Amino acid sequence: MLEIKPIFYALLRSKVGAVLLLIQIAITTAIVSNAAFIINDRIEYLNQPTGYQEDNMFKFNVMMFGTDVDLIQQVELDEATLRQMPGVVNAVHINAVPLSGGGSSTTFRLKPAPDKAKTDNASYFETDEHGLDTLGVELIAGRNFTQDEVVINRDFSKHPNVALATKALMDEFFPDGDGLGKILYMGDQPLKVVGIIGMMKGPWLKLEERKDKSVILPLLYPHKLQQFLVRTEPGQRAEVMKQIESVMHQSYGKRVIQDLTGLDKKKANYVAEDLLMMRMLVILISVLVLVTALGIFGLTLFNINKRTKQIGTRRALGARKSAIVKFFVVENSIICLAGLVLGVCGAVVLGQQLMTQYSVPALSYEYVAITALGVFVMSLLAVIGPAKRAANIAPSIATRTI
Incomplete structure (x- = not known):
């Protein structure tokens, strides 16, 4: 009882x-x-998986104060210099850094604006043909864009006509999986999707609606404040980061190196x-x-x-x-x-x-x-x-x- x-x-x-x-x-x-x-x-x-080799990647900013240099030529020279450094796999000028909490996004459409069509929001990265390899993400279908397809200008008078897009974004537009080669519109600008990327998180992990949806555009827009992303061989990142400031100043001295940070630390600051x-x-x-x-x-x-x-x-x-x-x-x-x-x-x-x-x-x-x-x-x-x-x-x- x-x-x-x-x-x-x-x-x-x-x-x-x-x-x-x-x-x-x-x-x-x-x-x-x-x-x-x-x-x-x-x-x-x-x-959560991000698609990046975070421990082998870092970014840095370059603030130019000299006026006696052509920005486009200097960016191309800087990229070439970085790629030649021992321990570096690849390096690019890029408009936004993944997992950082800051970047660019816009609405992509199946028809040009202002026509009514299915739309979806996605982050976008502007870089050259080395961007895919520097990011280290997997291309699961199609191809990378070529050097001839990269648009370089300072006033956006020219626009790219091809792009790479993540599978998550393309599945929203084309659920049957037939998005390769199709046209997406960025405003009224047509972009032919020549390659589809697997796992690739954007700058914002907290925004559920677009964290897996990204587009890479073959566009280089140099200005006074520049941003570079570098991927190194495993275990070589710390040594490469120590040399960045001296290497960049040897190429051109009238500038300041800022925010030299590993991608994993950038993510850690964000979260x-x-x-x-x-x-x-x-x-x-x-x-x-x-x-x-x-x-x-x-x-x-x-x-x-x-x-x-x-x-x-x-x-x-x-x-x-x-x-x-x-x-x-x-x-x-x-x-x-x-x-x-x-x-x-x-x-x-x-x-x-x-x-x-x-x-x-x-x-x-x-x-x-x-x-x-x-x-x-x-x-x-x-x-x-x-x-x-x-x-x-x-x-x-x-x-x-x-």
């Missing part, structure tokens, strides 16, 4: 502590289930807020679980001290130690189950609010179930010690306290 009725009456006599513990369990269940779900979502986000949030949620979960466990432990000890005479009397009347332990375990289980029912409802409501207000993915009920089970097991473990202590109260206590 579980002695539910006397346990229930005992809880009514000390209902304040029981209600406080119930609320604490409910709050812990609601917050921990959502926090655990968000942490797992952030882990998947931080560890730093997410990493901080994840760590804070881990701390929050740990504190909540610890406080709840201490609350259960403390309430049980308090009840033991209040019921010393009752426990001693039961022991004197022949109650076994196991019965005393069972009494407190069942009492705690009743409180915990009531708190879990309330906490599960709270977790669902909180998850819906987070999804509505902060665009958090819909809470998986699997996390609610696992959290509820974990809290229940934790509550049982927390009560075992005090319950055993109660079972060890000697029967003589009953007579001493009369």
Whole structure:
């Protein structure tokens, strides 16, 4: 027999502590289930494949202040100089850096603007024929663009007529997989897709609608502030980065090298807020679980001290130690189950609010179930010690306290 009725009456006599513990369990269940779900979502986000060899790539900016040089010629000379450096696989002038949180995007269309047509937003990279190899992404269909197809100008008087596009973007426009060779429009400018790229994240990992959708344009637009991307042989990046400033100044001295940064560090800076949030949620979960466990432990000890005479009397009347332990375990289980029912409802409501207000993915009920089970097991473990202590109260206590 579980002695539910006397346990229930005992809880009514000390209902304040029981209600406080119930609320604490409910709050812990609601917050921990959502926090655990968000942490797992952030882990998947931080560890998602990008398509790049991040540890072997770096970028840097060049701010020109000299006026006695042709920018187009200097960019071509700089690219050639970088490619000749020992340890460098390839290097390009590029308008945006992947995974950095900053770049360019626009709407691509199946018909020229302003005609009505299917549209999709994607990031775009402007670079030359070395861009594909420098990025290190996989070309799964078609070809790279050639040197003759690269448009070089300063005033956008010319536009490229070919492009490379990611599979994610082309699948949106051509679900049957027949997008190679088709025409996409950038405004009213036609672009023939001559190659399709596999996995290639854009500059914005947080923008779900376009993080996998990118276009590479054969376009070089030199200006005072230039940006270069370099891919090195494995293990050679640090050594190459040490030489960049001196090599660039040897080619032309009237400029400043800025933001010399590895691609992995650039990504780390971009996702730093997410990493901080994840760590804070881990701390929050740990504190909540610890406080709840201490609350259960403390309430049980308090009840033991209040019921010393009752426990001693039961022991004197022949109650076994196991019965005393069972009494407190069942009492705690009743409180915990009531708190879990309330906490599960709270977790669902909180998850819906987070999804509505902060665009958090819909809470998986699997996390609610696992959290509820974990809290229940934790509550049982927390009560075992005090319950055993109660079972060890000697029967003589009953007579001493009369």
